[in-house]
Structures are given as C-alpha cells and as structure tokens.
Amino acid sequence: MNYSKKIDRNILSSKKNGWTPGWFDCDRFDSELIDSIMAFQREHSLSDDGIVGPITYRRVKTHRLFEEDFIPKKRNKRRGEKHIVYGGNKFPIKWEKVILWDDHGGLPAKEGCYYDWSKKPLRQPIQFVNHWDATLSSEACARIINKRRLSMHFLIDNDGTIYQMLDIQHVAWQAGSKLWNTNGIGVEISNAFYTRYQSWYEKRGFGPRPVITSEVNGRSVGPHLDFYPVQLDALAALWAAVADAIVIDLDVCTTKGVCEKCTSFTCKPFINHYNLTRNKIDCSSLDMQAVLKKALPLTV
Ligand SMILES: [Zn+2]
Numbered sequence: 150m151n152y153s154k155k156i157d158r159n160i161l162s163s164k165k166n167g168w169t170p171g172w173f174d175c176d177r178f179d180s181e182l183i184d185s186i187m188a189f190q191r192e193h194s195l196s197d198d199g200i201v202g203p204i205t206y207r208r209v210k211t212h213r214l215f216e217e218d219f220i221p222k223k224r225n226k227r228r229g230e231k232h233i234v235y236g237g238n239k240f241p242i243k244w245e246k247v248i249l250w251d252d253h254g255g256l257p258a259k260e261g262c263y264y265d266w267s268k269k270p271l272r273q274p275i276q277f278v279n280h281w282d283a284t285l286s287s288e289a290c291a292r293i294i295n296k297r298r299l300s301m302h303f304l305i306d307n308d309g310t311i312y313q314m315l316d317i318q319h320v321a322w323q324a325g326s327k328l329w330n331t332n333g334i335g336v337e338i339s340n341a342f343y344t345r346y347q348s349w350y351e352k353r354g355f356g357p358r359p360v361i362t363s364e365v366n367g368r369s370v371g372p373h374l375d376f377y378p379v380q381l382d383a384l385a386a387l388w389a390a391v392a393d394a395i396v397i398d399l400d401v402c403t404t405k406g407v408c409e410k411c412t413s414f415t416c417k418p419f420i421n422h423y424n425l426t427r428n429k430i431d432c433s434s435l436d437m438q439a440v441l442k443k444a445l446p447l448t449v
Contacts (some may be wrong), residue, residue: 152180155199159186162201166296172209193343203297210293211284211341215349221286221306222254233303233387235317235394236271242390243447244383246310256291256304256312263300264320264330274317274334274395275414277388278324280422281376281431282337285349287312290337299323303336303387307355309379311387317395325426332414334391338380338432342373363433365423366406370433385443388419393449401437 150158156178163169163178170177173185183199190197193208201209232239233247250257266272280301282290287304291314294301300321304312315321323335340358341349350358359375376384392399400417402408402424410416411424419437422429 150198150200152183155183156180158200159183162206166201166206168201168206168209172213206297207283207293211289211346214285214289215341215346218352219285219289219349220353221288233311233313233317233390233394237316237318240390240394241449242311242386244309244311244386244390246308248310248312250312250314256287256314258300258315258319258321259295259298262295262298263315263322266319269318272318272320274332275397275418276324276329276333276411277391277397277419278329278333278335278422278425279384279420279432279435280323280335280337281340281342283342283431284339285341285346287337287339290339294337301335301337303334305336305338305380305383305387307339307350307353307377307380309377309383311383317391324422325429329412329425334395336384336387338376338384340374340376340380344372344374347374361434364405365430365433366427370430373434375434376432381440382443385440386447388440388444389447392418392444399441399444399448401441403437405433 160178170182173182175182175185186201187197187199190205195205231242233242248255284290284293287306290304300315301323302315302317302321317334320330321335322330324330324333344360347357360372361375362369362371397418402411402416402420404424406423407427408416408424411420422431
C-alpha cells in the first residue's frame with residue numbers, strides 16, 4: 150500500500166476512534182505521520198504497516214493514559230452485588246465485588262455495539278472466552294471498547310472487582326466472528342502487558358505485577374506483566390458462577406495455541422482468545438488448570 154492510501158486509511162481510523170496526528174507528535178496526516186506510526190509499532194512489537202488499526206489504537210491509547218498519569222475513578226470502594234445477570238435473572242457468585250452495568254459506578258456496554266437479544270428466547274452460550282485488556286484498568290478498557298464499537302460481558306479490574314457490562318442474554322462483539330460471538334461469553338482481565346507500565350501500578354497503590362515469559366503457538370511471549378492473584382481468584386469465582394447459571398461443564402481447553410476443536414465448539418467450554426485465532430496471544434500466561442482447581446469448589 151502506498152503512502153497516500155495509508156494516509157486515507159488513517160484519516161478514516163482517526164474519525165472513527167477519535168485520535169489525532171498529535172498522538173504521534175505530528176501535526177497533520179502526511180508521510181511523516183506514517184513513519185512515526187511505524188516507529189511506534191516497532192517499539193511495541195506490532196507489525197509496522199503504518200496504519201492505526203484496532204490493535205495499534207489500543208496500544209497508543211494505553212500509552213497516552215500512562216503518559217497522562219491516568220487515575221481511575223474511586224468507584225471500587227463501595228459494596229458490590231453478589232450476583233451476575235443472565236436472561237434478566239440474578240444468579241449467585243461467591244465473590245464480594247460485582248458491579249452491574251446499571252449500578253452506580255457501573256460500566257455499561259454501549260447501545261448499538263452488541264446484538265440485543267431481549268426479544269429472543271433464552272440464549273444458551275456454550276463457550277467462555279478469556280481475554281486480557283492490554284490497558285491500565287477496567288475503566289480504561291470500557292472506554293476503549295465502547296469507542297471501538299465492541300462489547301464484552303465481564304471485566305475484571307486490578308483489585309479483583311468484576312464489572313458486568315451486559316446481560317449474558319445479549320451477544321457481545323468480543324471473539325472476532327459472528328458464530329463465536331453468538332455462542333460465547335467474554336471476559337477482559339485487566340493487564341497492560343508491557344513491563345514499562347509496571348511503574349503505573351506501583352504508583353497507583355496496586356503493587357508490582359508478576360513479570361513472566363509465556364508461550365503460545367510454540368513461540369515465546371515476553372517477558373511481560375502477568376495478572377494479580379486477586380484477579381485470578383475473581384476469575385475462578387466468575388467461571389463457577391457462569392457454569393452454574395447457564396449450565397455448562399466447568400472444564401478448560403489446555404491447548405497452548407489455536408485449537409481446531411475450540412473453533413468448532415467441540416472442545417471444553419472455558420478457553421482463551423488464542424485458541425480461536427492465530428492473531429491473538431491472550432491470555433498466554435493464564436494457567437487454566439490452576440484457575441479450574443480454584444473454581445471447582447465454588448460451584449453451588
Ligand atoms: Zn480447545
């Protein structure tokens with residue numbers, strides 16, 4: 150693709166996502182901007198096509214929040230629900246803090262960014278997809294996915310607070326294809342991934358994140374930031390509550406990469422985003438068996 154085509158693509162992307170050339174220290178849409186985007190992409194180990202697509206947008210937005218010393222709102226101090234919502238009904242979860250989309254301080258999915266199934270029969274999802282959000286907090290994640298016109302059922306914040314953005318009955322645009330979305334449920338566990346963001350967590354009082362090297366599709370990933378233990382406890386409670394509510398097996402896929410059986414719904418219900426597509430590496434560091442072991446005693 151030549152420079153002028155790339156410039157056109159970036160003008161479209163900037164209108165859609167609300168970024169400006171200033172985010173890359175440039176003042177207009179020109180070849181200098183393309184070079185600057187490419188430099189940013191190389192610095193973040195992204196493919197350097199010079200176009201601000203969805204992945205680059207998320208990275209640059211996170212980078213800006215970090216530079217601006219983003220402070221999440223103090224919305225997590227309040228007592229939360231002890232339920233998740235499926236088909237308009239509340240189902241119990243063995244976790245202290247769940248904040249629903251319509252609670253004070255909730256993070257609702259944006260209208261028009263999911264398939265509204267309120268007039269349809271009860272949806273019966275068969276797959277639960279784990280993602281990491283590659284940004285600083287669930288609040289930042291909600292902003293990014295709403296802006297990108299995507300959606301997610303659940304978010305898990307740095308302190309283990311679970312946000313439900315959307316009734317499980319509705320179809321979230323989370324897994325990358327209509328078939329997977331229609332049959333799935335998604336969670337984004339907050340984790341900014343790059344070790345350069347460690348100082349933000351320490352400054353905000355969350356303490357340092359574990360740093361590890363993981364593997365997906367036979368390739369080494371990292372070293373990168375990993376989840377906090379409290380996030381994994383929250384995830385285990387969420388898996389158990391979801392398995393009880395929608396009545397699916399509480400069991401996991403352990404393939405460390407694309408899994409043909411996952412892509413055709415013949416695998417275990419609890420999977421990672423990387424099981425569905427080669428383009429994704431989340432959540433390469435998640436020990437599925439360890440979370441499962443924690444989740445099993447939490448079912449009703
Ligand atoms: Zn599988």
